[in-house]
Amino acid sequence: MFRVAVTGGKGGTGKTFVAVNIASLLARRHQVVLADLDIEAPNDHILLGVDELGEGEDIKLFLPFIDTSRCTSCGVCAKVCDAGALLMPGKSPPLVLPRLCSGCMACYYACPYKAIIPGYHVLGHIHINKVHKGDSSLTLVTGILREGEEHIAPGVYRVKMRALSLQTEVLVIDTGPGTGNHISIALKDSDVVIVVTEPTPLGRHDMEAILKIVKNLGLRTWLVINRDGIGNAEESIKIASSYGVENIFRIPYHRDAIESYYARVPVIALKPESPVSKIFLQMAGLLEEVMAQ
C-alpha cells in the first residue's frame, strides 16, 4: 500500500484542502482510502460534500473493571496508572474514572491477582463512506472523538488501523494540527509526507516543529506553501530546505480555492483549469512516479 500523509503543525493552513484534492486525483486511476485522522475536528467529509456520515463503528479503548472477589486493594493498579484514572479510596477496591483512562492496559498487566477484567470505553466513532465525485470515487474513513474525551493518540491509532485494514492501493492520511505523538502515529510509515504551511511567521514556527518530527521518523518530505502571496514564502522555503524537503509546491491565494471550499467540491473537479488545480495535478503526477518506483 502506498501511503501519503498530509500534515502541517499549525491549524488552518490547508491540510484538508490538500488531502481531499490529492486523494480525489489519485482516485482517478487507483483504489484510494482517504483517512481523516483529525479526530478532534474532522473536516474531510465537509469538503467532500458528505452530509450524513451514517452509522459509525465504536472506537473502543480498554477500560478496567474490578473483580472485587479477587481484588485485595493492594493499590498496584493505581500506582502504574499515569492517567490518574484509578483512585484508591482508603481500603476499598479502586474507583475507575473512564474519561481519564487512556486504555494503555498497564493496570491489567500489573495486577498481581488478575483482578482486572477488560471492558471498554467508547472514545468516539469511525465512519466509512464511499464518495463519488465526477470521474472518481474513493473511500473516506472518518474518525470522530466524542466531545469531552481527551485521549487523542490511541484514537488516532485505531482509526489508522481501520483504514489500513481496507487494504487499498493508496492511503491518503489527513492529520490534525499539532506536533504531539498523535501526529507521529498518523505519519509513521508514510512513503511521502506533505507538510502544508502558510508563509507567515506563525506558519513557519509550526512548520519547523513538524519538520523535526518527519526528519526523526526518517520520512520523505514535500512542502506545500498555501496562500502563496500573503507573506514571505522565501523565508519558509529557506527553513524547509535545511530539513531536506524534496519538492516544494506553491499554491497561490486564489478565489477558486475559496469557491471550491463553499461548493464543497474539490477544486480539481470544480475548476480543473484553475492554476490551483494545475499544482495539484503536478503533485499527484509526482506521487504516481514515486508509487511506480
Added chain:
Amino acid sequence: MKQKAYEIVVASGKGGVGKSTITASLLVLLSRHGYKLLGADADAEAPNLHISLGVADWDRVEPYYEGRVAYIQDELCTQCGRCLEACQFGAVEIVNGRYRINPWICEGCYTCSFVCPVKAVRFNRGVVAGYLKVKERTRYGFPLVSSESMPGRPNSGKLVTETKNIAKKMLGSEGLIFIDAAAGIGCQVISSLVGASALLMVAEPTPTSLSDLKRLHTLARHFRIPSMLVINKADLDESYRLKLIEYAREWRIDYLGDIPYDEKVPQSLERMTPIVEASPDSLASKALFQLAERLREIIEDMDEWRIKHLPPRQEPFVPKVIKPEGR
C-alpha cells in the same frame, strides 16, 4: 471590574481562524485601559501568541519533566513479540529485524515492560517533555506565559495545566488572564477550559469552522462555561455568517460582532506586531477596537454577564462504557 481574577479562553475548534491574532490585539487594546492583564499561550504543540506579540526572548525558560520513554535492551530481547502485541499506541516496531520502541510515539505507560518475559524493556526517565516560558513584561506592559512541548511527546494537556498554574500565580487575586487555546477539542483545550470564567469563540463563516465550533461549544456546555462569539473574515460568506449568529442565539452565546477580511492582517503578522498597533486605521483594527469596547462592558460586570449567558441547561459529560460480558 470587580477585584477578582478572571480567565477568558479564546478557542475555535478549527485551527487558523485567527485566535492568536485576535488575542494579541485584545490584550494590547485592553492594556491601554489600565487593566491588570496576562497573556497565556495554551497551545503547547504549536505556540504562536508570542510571535503575534513580537516576543523574541524570554526572561525565564524552564524545562518541564514529564513521563518516560521505553526502550528495549537488544542483548536481553528474545524477539517474542509480546510488547508489539500489547502496546495500545502502535509504538513498537521491527527495524532491521530488531524490536524497537519508537520514541516519537511511546506514551510512557508500563504495558510493554509488564508483558516482557525477560525484562528487556527499560525506561529513560526525567524526559524533558517541553519548556515553560515567561516574559515578565512584553513591550505592551503585560506579562506573557507560554510553553512548548517537545515534538512527539504525549499529553500536552498537562503542560497546558502547568502553564495556567504559572499564569494564575503571576496574576494573583485580581485581573484578567487571556488564554489562547489550541485548535481541536482534545486534552489541551479541555485543560484550557477547566476553571474558565468565559469562552470567547472565534469562527469564520465557513462550513468547516461552523462544524468545529459546534463541537467546541458542546465542551463549553459540559463545563457550563458562558460563551461569546466573534466572526473573523466575516465578509467571506453571508449565509454561514448567519448560521453562526443563529447558533449563538440558540445557545445564549453573546455574539460580539464581526471582523472583516483585511490583507493588512497578514502584513502585520509578518512584522510580528498586532494589527491594532501596526495598522490602527485598517478595517480589521476598527472592528477590533469595537470588539474591545464590547469586551470592556462585559468585564466591568463579569459576574452578572456570566449568569445571563450560562448555557441554558446542564449537559454534563457522560462516558460511554461497555461492560465486560456477564457483568
